Amino acid sequence: MxxxxxxxxxxxxxxxxxxxxxxxxxxxxxxxxxxxxxxxxxxxxxxxxxxxxxxxxxxxxxxxxxxxxxxxxxxxxxxxITLTAEDVEEIYTLRLSLERLAIERALPRLDAGHLEAMDEVLEKMRELGPDYAPQTALDLDLHFHGVLYDVAGHARLDKAWQQIRSQVAMFLHSRHVARRDFHEIAYAEHKAIRDVLVGGDPVAAATVIEDHLIGSYQRLIESRPEN
Known part of the structure; x- marks a missing residue:
């Protein structure tokens, strides 16, 4: 072999x-x-x-x-790298701060092209079955959030995201291997982000992104071997 x-x-x-x-x-x-x-x-x-x-x-x-x-x-x-539970917590709290800023900046900048890009990813998420490949789930998840950073139009914010993106990918891939529920939750959670952007309410937008990432963090912690 x-x-x-x-x-x-x-x-x-x-x-x-x-x-x-x-x-x-x-x-x-x-x-x-x-x-x-x-x-x-x-x-x-x-x-x-x-x-x-x-x-x-x-x-x-x-x-x-x-x-x-x-x-x-x-x-x-x-x-x-060997990432500890403390590393996971640090990266996710940093990611939450970045995405709060991303969605805040995205609200007035969203256009038809961005919506089309999000909807393409959402349709693929909606079509996923229980036999999905972890790599497919990872690619769709990162692609959707990548669109959000693109909409934000903030070069330094995007650079900060790129610096932690690979570690986030490690977490997500291991979570998709260990916990096979992405096909059940991904579409609804990411569509909520898309819809709140269309609605234009900054308070609702902050709440949606916080709920999504806090839930993602909790599922990751539950799926880690030490748990």
């Missing part, structure tokens, strides 16, 4: 710009758990598996450290 590094080599071997695929390939394997928390990522082994020099590998690991997926320690190399 092929190991994680063999899988990584297969994902990148045919790319015309090999170095450009290293970050997304390693990111995906961390998010989905193919590379486990605490697992070492030796530059030499990665370079050998991908048949490239260590330079692009080192750059990829530095980028993944910025995203919060990898820890780089001098003389010890790179490791996949």
């Amino acid at each position: 092929a190991g994680p590094l063999d899988q990584l080599a297969l994902q990148t071997e045919r790319s015309p710009a090999l170095w450009a695929t290293v970050v997304p390939a390693i990111r995906q394997m961390i998010v989905t758990g193919a590379l486990a928390p605490g697992e070492h990522l030796p530059e030499g082994e990665l370079a050998k598996a991908l048949q490239m020099s260590r330079g692009p590998i080192r750059e990829a690991l530095i980028e993944l450290e910025r995203e919060g997926l990898v820890v780089l320690r001098r003389h010890r190399g790179a490791q996949v």
Whole structure:
């Protein structure tokens, strides 16, 4: 059976710009758990598996450290991040603050194009059955919230979101694997966000986004192995 590094080599071997695929390939394997928390990522082994020099590998690991997926320690190399319950709480409270601002700014900026983008995601959520793939649930969830940040039109807010997005993706993927109820709740909760944007009420908008993210946080905590 092929190991994680063999899988990584297969994902990148045919790319015309090999170095450009290293970050997304390693990111995906961390998010989905193919590379486990605490697992070492030796530059030499990665370079050998991908048949490239260590330079692009080192750059990829530095980028993944910025995203919060990898820890780089001098003389010890790179490791996949291990996130504690405290880390989860910090990231979710930060995300809640970001999305409160995002929805507040989105209210006067929503247009037909944004609504169409949200409705496309909502329709896919509505069609999900109990056999949905965790990756599909993750992609739809992040896509919908990505539209919200786009509507907000705030470059620094979007940058702050991008800095925690990969860690949020880790949480969501593990939650979708452990707790198979996304098809039951996703459409209604995200449609409520869409509808409150159309309604234009800032108090209602703040309440909807808080209820959604607090509920998401609670479901994640309940799905974590230590619980």
